[in-house]
Amino acid sequence: MTLASRCTHGHVSFHAGPPNSGKTHHALTRLLEVGEGVYAAPLRMLAEEAYRRLSQVAGAHRVGLLTGEQRINADAPLLACTAELAPDQGTVLVIDEAHHAADPDRGSAYTRLLLATTYTEAHLIGGTELLPIIRSLIPHAQIHTYERMGRLELVGYRTLEQLPDRTILVTFSRATVLQLAAELQQLRPGRVSALYGALPIGARRDQIARFELGRADVLVATSVIAHGVNLTAQEICFAQTSRYDGRRTRPLEPWEAAQIAGRAGRGAQTGRISVLHQHPDFRPHLRVAHSALQATVLVDPATGTYGYRRIERLQAAMPRPADLAQISLAQLQARLERWQRPRRAPPRDCRVVHGGSPSQLSALQVLARAGHAQLPGPIAWALSHAPLDPQAPDGRAQLLELAELAADPAADAPDFGSDRARQRNMRRRDLDLAGLEEIARLDQLSAWARTVLGGPPLAHEDLAPLVVARLRHEINARAASAHPPARGEPRVRPKVNRASGWR
Structure with a gap:
């Protein structure tokens, strides 16, 4: 077929x-x-x-x-x-x-x-x-x-002081978001928002709303903005044009830069793209930002359509629970591993299971080694999608606790966040920003377990207001402890070799 x-x-x-x-x-x-x-x-x-x-x-x-x-x-x-x-x-x-x-x-x-x-x-x-x-x-x-409704233009270099209102400053880690937000806080007290993946969903909404409602002039964000989040930004400024992809640090591909840069200028407005300049810790390359302006890969010769890359292969399809009813975890793991081996064509008997990511395989291996090889296929498949890292010690322990819960329907569903707070002998509201982010992640894991494996919903206090308050405190504390940015220094633009293109 x-x-x-x-x-x-x-x-x-x-x-x-x-x-x-x-x-x-x-x-x-x-x-x-x-x-x-x-x-x-x-x-x-x-x-x-x-x-x-x-x-x-x-x-x-x-x-x-x-x-x-x-x-x-x-x-x-x-x-x-x-x-x-x-x-x-x-x-x-x-x-x-x-x-x-x-x-x-x-x-x-x-x-x-x-x-x-x-x-x-x-x-x-x-x-x-x-x-x-x-x-x-x-x-x-x-x-x-469809064509873009408003055009994009490259405006070149910006220092932190030169960033206009309605700018999203893009970097690729929590640490650099907090660093740049603190430096901007010195220049624009109370007018900076921050957005990164570790923030719980309610805190993300708060930071986005501050920017959208005009209570923040600049949003410092990771690539979470690239995935369809609608923001009315007039300019995207790249503080970094390289990122760690799980294996190595590499320059952004043109399609990645375009996904981010495309958030500038909603509707018919012209969107501006820039790169951060004269900062001792960041050296973005203008040529990477420039690659977002024009699609150069011919993806459809018949119509002369261009794109930023060609996608010619999809990841294999995911099974449905009904497909797994008659197999065990051991059989599921074997079929996933066999499917992922390099072959010219998939084996004929792999109709039931059609793929699996490295993280899913890792989760199944953890379960098998812990004596859960006979766990029913549908339950094993669900557990392999749990929002945790099966290669980390805490993630392995949580995965095995979920497996025990799945094997004993009468057991109480875990409350990982409250358990962690008790281990630290602290109330949730007494934790710092990193501690609250961890508790929020564990609450998300507990909610996932109760949704997928069954159990009443948790009645926890919404952590978003606490996280937002801690985030504001963290940025203010970093801003207060840092040296104020130098002002009045001559701004020397780096030379651009016009013969060889962008720097």
């Missing part, structure tokens, strides 16, 4: 275009017109944003939200969810950020939605880099291409 023949959607539309081109709006408009269907996204924040947008038009009683941590009105006719939890069939399916189908960790869930679910119509949203694989696997798909 070919992959193409497995696409059982009645009508498929691919909405292809860059950020700020209106492609998501058109797909959601169609979902609302039909009044029944699913919106699937890679991030909980995107699912929640779609939930709010759909509720405003259709009414909250007709819209549900389903993520690893939240379940609201899950039987509603309109459902916003993360990709892994999207139903197998329905009327209309909207798949946002569909390029995640090529991602080593998240791709299998997207491939399942593309090729192993059944909807009356499906709308895929992504960049033009997906055109080759869409034409190959879903030849009957109708292609809609």
Whole structure:
């Protein structure tokens, strides 16, 4: 059976275009017109944003939200969810950020939605880099291409003092976000927001709202802004143009730079791109920022369409719980390992399990070594998706505790966050910023366990206000202890070799 023949959607539309081109709006408009269907996204924040947008038009009683941590009105006719939890069939399916189908960790869930679910119509949203694989696997798909509504321009170098209002300053770690936020706090007291992945979802919303409502002039953020989060920024300034990808530190690929830079200038506004200049700790390269301006890879010769890369292979599809009913953890692990070995073609007997990320394999190995080899396949597969690091000591211990819970339905579901606070002999509100972020992550893990494995929801105090207060304190303390930025020094622009291009 070919992959193409497995696409059982009645009508498929691919909405292809860059950020700020209106492609998501058109797909959601169609979902609302039909009044029944699913919106699937890679991030909980995107699912929640779609939930709010759909509720405003259709009414909250007709819209549900389903993520690893939240379940609201899950039987509603309109459902916003993360990709892994999207139903197998329905009327209309909207798949946002569909390029995640090529991602080593998240791709299998997207491939399942593309090729192993059944909807009356499906709308895929992504960049033009997906055109080759869409034409190959879903030849009957109708292609809609979109142009960016406002242009992007490269304005060159900015010092911290020169950053205009409505700027997002981009870096790639929690430590550098806090460092730059503290330095900007000296220049713009009380007018700086910070955004990074370790912040709990409520704190992220608070920081985004401060920027959107004009209570912050500059938002210092990691690449979390690249994944479809709608922000009304006028300028994106790169403090770094290299990032650690889990194996090595490397320059941003043009498509990565474009995903970030595309957040500048919403609607018909011109978006500006710049790089940070004259900072002792940051040396971004203007040529990387420049690569975001123009797509140079011919992705569809038939139509002369260009993109920032070509995606010609998807991660293998993720199994459904019903596929795993008759196999054990040991069989599941063996099939995943066999599937991931380099081959010209997948083995014929791998129809049941069609992929798995390195983190999933690591989780299954931990379970098998701890004596859970006979754990039922559906439970093992669910545990392999738990939001934890199975290679870290704490993550392994938490995974094994979840396995014990799954084997004994009468056991109480864990409350990892409260347990950690008790280990430290501290109340939640007495923890510092890093401690609160850890407790929030553990609360998320506990909520996931109760959603997936069963158990009543936790009734914890919302940590977001505490985290926001600690974040503000952390930035102020760092700003107070740092030397004030030098002023009045001559600004010498680095020379650009026009013959060889950007520095």
